[in-house]
Amino acid sequence: MSSRLLIFLLLLLSFPAIGYSSKGQLRILITGDTKGILASEYASRNQGWLYLADALSPEPGEVPTLRLDAGDLLGGSDFSHFLTHEHSPPRFPQLEILNALQWDTVVLGNADLALGAEKLKVAQKIANFPMLAGNVVSIRGTWPKFPSFEIIEKGGFSIGVFGLTTPAAPMWHEKLANDLAFLDILESAEEITQILREKQQVDLIIALLHSGSNKKFGDQENLYADLPNANAAGWVADHVTGVDLVVSGHAHQTFPRRPTTHLNRYRTPLVAPGAFGNGWIEVHWSLELRQKRWHITQSHYQYVEAPQEIAEDWLSWLPWQKQADQFMTTELPIRWLKEPSKTAWSNCTNELIKVALPEPRRALLPSWQYEPLLFPNTGELLKRSHLHRWWPYRNRLQLASLYGPQLDMLIDQQKWSLIGNRLLKPTKQDVWMLNYHLQGNEGVFRALIDQDQLGQYDSISWPERLFQFLRTARTLPAECNFLKIIP
Numbered sequence: 061m062s063s064r065l066l067i068f069l070l071l072l073l074s075f076p077a078i079g080y081s082s083k084g085q086l087r088i089l090i091t092g093d094t095k096g097i098l099a100s101e102y103a104s105r106n107q108g109w110l111y112l113a114d115a116l117s118p119e120p121g122e123v124p125t126l127r128l129d130a131g132d133l134l135g136g137s138d139f140s141h142f143l144t145h146e147h148s149p150p151r152f153p154q155l156e157i158l159n160a161l162q163w164d165t166v167v168l169g170n171a172d173l174a175l176g177a178e179k180l181k182v183a184q185k186i187a188n189f190p191m192l193a194g195n196v197v198s199i200r201g202t203w204p205k206f207p208s209f210e211i212i213e214k215g216g217f218s219i220g221v222f223g224l225t226t227p228a229a230p231m232w233h234e235k236l237a238n239d240l241a242f243l244d245i246l247e248s249a250e251e252i253t254q255i256l257r258e259k260q261q262v263d264l265i266i267a268l269l270h271s272g273s274n275k276k277f278g279d280q281e282n283l284y285a286d287l288p289n290a291n292a293a294g295w296v297a298d299h300v301t302g303v304d305l306v307v308s309g310h311a312h313q314t315f316p317r318r319p320t321t322h323l324n325r326y327r328t329p330l331v332a333p334g335a336f337g338n339g340w341i342e343v344h345w346s347l348e349l350r351q352k353r354w355h356i357t358q359s360h361y362q363y364v365e366a367p368q369e370i371a372e373d374w375l376s377w378l379p380w381q382k383q384a385d386q387f388m389t390t391e392l393p394i395r396w397l398k399e400p401s402k403t404a405w406s407n408c409t410n411e412l413i414k415v416a417l418p419e420p421r422r423a424l425l426p427s428w429q430y431e432p433l434l435f436p437n438t439g440e441l442l443k444r445s446h447l448h449r450w451w452p453y454r455n456r457l458q459l460a461s462l463y464g465p466q467l468d469m470l471i472d473q474q475k476w477s478l479i480g481n482r483l484l485k486p487t488k489q490d491v492w493m494l495n496y497h498l499q500g501n502e503g504v505f506r507a508l509i510d511q512d513q514l515g516q517y518d519s520i521s522w523p524e525r526l527f528q529f530l531r532t533a534r535t536l537p538a539e540c541n542f543l544k545i546i547p
């Protein structure tokens with residue numbers, strides 16, 4: 061084939077919907093819940109943006125392609141914690157990588173919102189693309205504005221992408237509920253779809269949701285916290301008419317697992333791109349214009365695993381990950397002598413909490429999970445990463461001033477223990493709790509505790525508080541006989 065003919069054919073493929081053509085092609089690349097990981101050191105596999113980047117890069121003459129991310133891109137991992145809490149201003153190399161990939165748009169997830177208004181303003185300045193969150197409303201006007209939708213022109217199509225995030229976000233993260241209101245996903249989706257179809261007259265509509273698709277998942281959390289449904293992507297796919305594709309993040313699901321030409325689990329095709337940068341979802345559509353409307357005539361949906369190697373062009377980003385890994389693997393002068401029994405573990409951690417707490421040395425916390433998989437090897441030193449894994453969500457402690465009956469109710473829930481000095485007075489008592497629990501998770505009723513019973517926050521995250529304590533501890537509680545301070 062002559063090269064001129066080849067170029068002509070390539071051009072024909074790239075601009076199929078321009079001019080008088082009544083047929084077109086669209087490719088959609090979808091990532092989600094990567095937690096900003098570039099190339100995880102701890103993972104036993106190839107995961108992170110550096111592994112994905114080459115495959116997601118724009119190529120000259122590519123089929124018209126949309127690049128979308130389903131959220132939890134800026135926060136939610138050791139790596140992002142390091143970049144956003146140990147750097148001021150916070151750093152977002154993942155956004156610079158997405159800029160280089162000419163990314164189209166992302167929806168903000170709960171772990172992104174948890175960074176707070178100031179850090180998100182920095183992120184917004186770096187990103188060359190909009191960060192959507194159409195159902196998040198700033199109550200006091202102190203938060204940046206996040207658009208509901210973005211209209212993207214690709215290959216002659218006008219594509220409306222709208223972004224909504226899980227309304228249960230305040231459950232995982234401190235203070236969000238003070239500043240933000242979360243609107244119901246289903247209602248917001250119906251409203252925005254109507255605007256996109258009737259006012260904006262787009263050709264195609266994609267719902268980019270940081271919200272799981274399992275209809276049962278999250279039921280209980282919502283009940284306790286009195287928040288709208290957390291995982292509503294399946295509802296949108298079944299009940300909102302006029303949407304062409306639903307993308308579901310947050311629940312770390314992967315749909316479809318095998319390549320398929322039809323997705324029929326819901327009324328509208330629903331895809332979910334997995335998590336941690338292990339791979340991405342690829343959608344291919346062939347479209348035909350009939351009676352002034354584009355119809356999808358052929359479709360292909362596929363999950364693609366991250367390549368085995370980082371392509372050379374992207375290796376220059378690796379030092380970011382190395383720095384973060386170095387920080388998270390900082391060793392404590394404490395040796396792990398042997399794996400403790402379950403009882404020994406819970407006795408030790410309860411005593412440790414007590415001595416590491418800021419005043420008052422009293423807390424209402426569930427015990428650390430007994431998770432041998434997350435334990436160091438015999439003889440190994442404890443690392444910062446161990447503490448961060450033992451206490452997920454990196455919550456800070458907050459004082460709660462509780463009445464006697466409230467305390468009784470909370471302590472009654474079996475796995476909870478009141479740690480620290482005994483409560484003698486029957487009146488109000490100040491105890492530290494983790495925001496995660498205060499906001500309604502693991503069976504603690506948010507409604508039970510009134511806003512004005514909440515006191516000060518600890519200045520640093522709880523795992524970090526523990527790390528700082530252990531770094532300089534001269535003695536450890538006798539119960540922790542499987543740990544030894546090395547002089």
Ligand SMILES: [Zn+2]
Nearest residue numbers: 132169170310
């Ligand atoms: Zn999430």
